[in-house]
Amino acid sequence: MAVSVWSLGNPELGGWGLWLSPRRQPLFAWHGPTQRLRALVSLAGVALLMALWLLWLLQSSPGGAPMPQPTLTIxxxxxxxxxxxxxxxxxxCTSYxxxxxxxxxxxxxxxxxDAVVFHHRxxxxxxxxxxxxxxxxxxxxVWASMESPSNSHGVSDFRGIFNWVLSYRRDSDIFVPYGRLEPREGPAPPLPPKDRVAAWVVSNFRERQRRVQLYRQLAPHLQVDVFGRANRRPLCASCLxxxxxxxxxxxxxxxxxxxDYITEKLWRNALAAGAVPVVLGPPRATYEAFVPPDAFVHVxxxxxxxxxxxxxxxxxxxxxRRYFAWRDRLRVRLVEDWRERFCAICARYPHLPRSQVYQDLQGWFQS
Structure with missing residues (x-):
C-alpha cells in the first residue's frame, strides 16, 4: 500500500491532505494551523510505524541481516x-x-x-x-558432574537450587558425553599390530564392584594383563x-x-587405542545410541x-576385523576438557527452560 501527500488548493490557506495511492482516497485532510499541527504529529506516527514495519521485514527475510547476539558470561x-x-x-569457546x-x-x-556453574565434587x-x-x-x-550416582554422594543436599544439569546423561539440560564418533575426512590410519589378547587399566579396584567380580570369573579362561594403580603397574598419560x-x-x-554412564574407558582406552572394547555398563541399546552395534562386545x-x-x-x-569397519567412515572425538564442556552451556542457552528448578536433584540423577 503506497502513501502519497497531495496538495489541495492553496498551501497558504492550509489546504493539505494525506492520501492513499493509487486510488487517491483521503486518509485524512486538514485546514488551518491547529489541524495542521495535529496532522503533522499523526504523520510522524505513521512514518515511525512504517519504519518499524520495514525493519521487521528486513530482519525476517532470508537475506536480512540478523540482529547481533550478546556475549554470554558463564x-x-x-x-x-x-x-x-x-x-x-x-x-x-571460539576454538570449540x-x-x-x-x-x-x-x-x-x-x-x-548469565549463568553460574557449580561442580559437585x-x-x-x-x-x-x-x-x-x-x-x-x-x-x-548449573549443577555439573561427570561422575555416576554411585560416586556422587550428597546430591540430596541441593534440593530446589539448580535450574540446569550438565552431565553425561542424554536427558541432561546440557548433555556432554565423554566422546563421540564424527565423520572421518580421508582414509583411516592402519590398525596397530596385535600380539596380545586383553588389557585392563584400573585404579579403583574393590571386590564389591561387578567389574571386579567379572574379572575374577574371566581370569581363569582369558589372559588379561592388568595395569594401573590397583596392580602397581601405572601407565603414564602418553603410555596408555x-x-x-x-x-x-x-x-x-x-x-x-x-x-548412560559410558566413560573414557570406551572412547579413549579402547576405541581411540585401536582395541575392541568388551563393555560392562548400561544395556547394549544405550551403547548402540553412541557407536555402531558391531563396534563392541557386550558382556x-x-x-x-x-x-x-x-x-x-x-x-x-x-x-x-569386522569390529573396525566403522573406522573407514568415522573417527573418535574425545570430549575431555572442561573448557569445552562449559562452552556447551552457551550453545544450549537459547533452548534451556528459564523457570525450571530441580526440586529433587538426587531423585532425577538416580533414575
Missing amino acids: LIWHWPFTYPPPELPSNT GVARCHLSTNRSLLATA ELRDGWIRLPLAERPRGQPW LPTVSRYRFYLSFENSQHR DDFGSARELAAFLTGMNESSY
Missing part, C-alpha cells in the same frame, strides 16, 4: 579438580566452535553472569559454599594408548552401572564369563 565458581584454574582467553561465549572464574561477576567435599544470599533473582545455576594398542581387546568395565550377550572368554579367544581374524 561463571565457573570453582574449576573442577583444579586450583588455580586454567587461563581462559577471550577465544576459548561456540561464538559469543565468555568463560570466567572471577567471582565478582556473580551479579551480572567441590560442593560435596566442602571446598566451596553456595552464595545463596548473593544470588541475583532469576539467575540460572601405545600400550593398549598392542592388545586385541580392552575391558571397558565401568566402575558402576547407571543410565550381557553371554550367559557366563567362560562363554564370553571362549567367544573372544575363538574369534578368527576376519571376524575380528
Whole structure:
C-alpha cells in the first residue's frame, strides 16, 4: 500500500491532505494551523510505524541481516579438580566452535553472569559454599558432574537450587558425553599390530564392584594383563594408548552401572587405542545410541564369563576385523576438557527452560 501527500488548493490557506495511492482516497485532510499541527504529529506516527514495519521485514527475510547476539558470561565458581584454574582467553569457546561465549572464574561477576556453574565434587567435599544470599533473582545455576550416582554422594543436599544439569546423561539440560564418533575426512590410519589378547587399566579396584567380580570369573579362561594403580603397574598419560594398542581387546568395565554412564574407558582406552572394547555398563541399546552395534562386545550377550572368554579367544581374524569397519567412515572425538564442556552451556542457552528448578536433584540423577 503506497502513501502519497497531495496538495489541495492553496498551501497558504492550509489546504493539505494525506492520501492513499493509487486510488487517491483521503486518509485524512486538514485546514488551518491547529489541524495542521495535529496532522503533522499523526504523520510522524505513521512514518515511525512504517519504519518499524520495514525493519521487521528486513530482519525476517532470508537475506536480512540478523540482529547481533550478546556475549554470554558463564561463571565457573570453582574449576573442577583444579586450583588455580586454567587461563581462559577471550577465544576459548571460539576454538570449540561456540561464538559469543565468555568463560570466567572471577567471582565478582556473580551479579551480572548469565549463568553460574557449580561442580559437585567441590560442593560435596566442602571446598566451596553456595552464595545463596548473593544470588541475583532469576539467575540460572548449573549443577555439573561427570561422575555416576554411585560416586556422587550428597546430591540430596541441593534440593530446589539448580535450574540446569550438565552431565553425561542424554536427558541432561546440557548433555556432554565423554566422546563421540564424527565423520572421518580421508582414509583411516592402519590398525596397530596385535600380539596380545586383553588389557585392563584400573585404579579403583574393590571386590564389591561387578567389574571386579567379572574379572575374577574371566581370569581363569582369558589372559588379561592388568595395569594401573590397583596392580602397581601405572601407565603414564602418553603410555596408555601405545600400550593398549598392542592388545586385541580392552575391558571397558565401568566402575558402576547407571543410565548412560559410558566413560573414557570406551572412547579413549579402547576405541581411540585401536582395541575392541568388551563393555560392562548400561544395556547394549544405550551403547548402540553412541557407536555402531558391531563396534563392541557386550558382556550381557553371554550367559557366563567362560562363554564370553571362549567367544573372544575363538574369534578368527576376519571376524575380528569386522569390529573396525566403522573406522573407514568415522573417527573418535574425545570430549575431555572442561573448557569445552562449559562452552556447551552457551550453545544450549537459547533452548534451556528459564523457570525450571530441580526440586529433587538426587531423585532425577538416580533414575
